[in-house]
Amino acid sequence: MKKYIQPLLPVLTLYIVLLGAGLSIPGLWQPIAFIMFYVVLGQALNMFLGMTGYVDFGYVAFLGLGAYGMALAFSLFTDDGLGSGIIVVGFLMAVIFSILLSMAVGAIALRLRGAYFAIATIGVSEGFKYLIEGARLWGGSEGIIISSQLRDSFGSEMANYLSTFASDILIFAIGILAAILTVYTLHTRAGYALMALREDEDAAKVMGVNVTKYKVMAFGMSAVFAGLIGASAWTLKLTYVFPEDVFNIIYTVEAIVIVMLGGAGTLAGPVVGGLIYGILRYYLATVLPGFQLLVVAPLLVLIVTVFPDGVVGYIKRKLKGSRFSKYVI
């Protein structure tokens, strides 16, 4: 048990500090919710990119489908008298959508390796955007707006609370869940298998690792978390879903930067990466409006030159052998 708790301590402490600061300091809730989105996004992608070393350029499609899952739940079932259960249905649909997509993409693209996988996945999110817009699926380019359904289901006060506060709390919850699952995975045979397959897939095979199984598992898990994030950080929070927003490739790129910046395959990595990136992005938007996205390019250059293993990878190496090493994995 101790080996699970120790590395979780710094991460959970950070969450509590962020939560406490957001709740007690006026005006800080919005920026913290903004930053937490990036932290959790990094954690979700890390489950796949960090664990397997495969880069999915269509990753945002899982968030997008999660967002649509939640939105469709509201637009289809609001009149069925589910009450607050509709949110559960929404999350369920988000999860099912992202699992289905991960299986479809995985069955084809996970047979490819390295750069070929990355290239094959680029089309996924763009494809969905144009499919929804072109085929006028799910409202087409007009998207789905659920603010009136939210009011009908919960009353306007509760609906307001849901989108301005509860959806952010859900993001915290998803982050905690992701952290626990990551620690657990890292300490099981699955963790060893993933480590071996990330380092050298052929070597892993001849050691007896069922590489297909673990790749599919990591991909599915990562997709589910992305779906949950899309459902709460986008649909519940913003109360609308537009295809060009939720399938925007920039989120994929940001997620990759966060994972690499923090340290791929580590527990604390995406948390630290998301924190740094989120803070930079938020405050650059106020200091240098319009230029905030430019931060991605120099950051990437910085990562590959100075911190090839990410910030946490660097710290981990420095702590190796010391008594703090158990806290940073």
Next chain:
Amino acid sequence: MLEAENLETGYGPMQILWGITIKAEKQSITTIIGPNGAGKTTILRAIMGMIQPWNGKITYDGDDVTMLPPHKKVERGLSMVLEGRHLFGGMTVKENLILGAYTKQARERLDDSLEIVYTLFPILKERSTQKAGTLSGGQQQMLAIARALMTRPKLIMLDEPSQGLAPIVVEQVMDTLKKLREELEITILLVEQNVLVSYHTADYTYIIENGQVVKEGEPSECIDIQEIRKAYLGV
């Protein structure tokens, strides 16, 4: 122990193996030799299940294992040392070995296996905390073999273990293989480009050209040492 019958396979539309039949007898050293591009590595990859055979049959220990994925074959006691070693360079020698004992039955016998490989390769014990990537070529090859041993195999396939090694180190590697056969009763299937090494180590040899077996037999029968001297040394 292991038999491949009429094995045919390739990559994409390109066929590489055209009906290969080879056999590795229990506790023997069998070598496959042949020029670049003959399909030697492909034979091992097909036997291991890393690429799927198109045709033919692979039997191991009396069972048909033609379509088994690699991890199932490892569970049955088949192991492979890949060409170019494929070590986890950033990890220590010991970490490499521990990861090698990944399967359930291997994990249960981890301590025992470690002792076996450390006795076999004392240098690895000395260097156990050193990063695998910083070992010399010969030591890396030893580690690759040791890592394969951690799966507790009954049969090891090695893909050009002499590649890039000095002649004296090649000799050490070959002596190790003989030791594996004698002391651990392991069957060895060896792919080599180094014909002379093969000549001195093997119990049985297959010569492959263009995806077919062109000659087979005990090395003294099928390798014409004079011809090789002429071809390699010009004398």
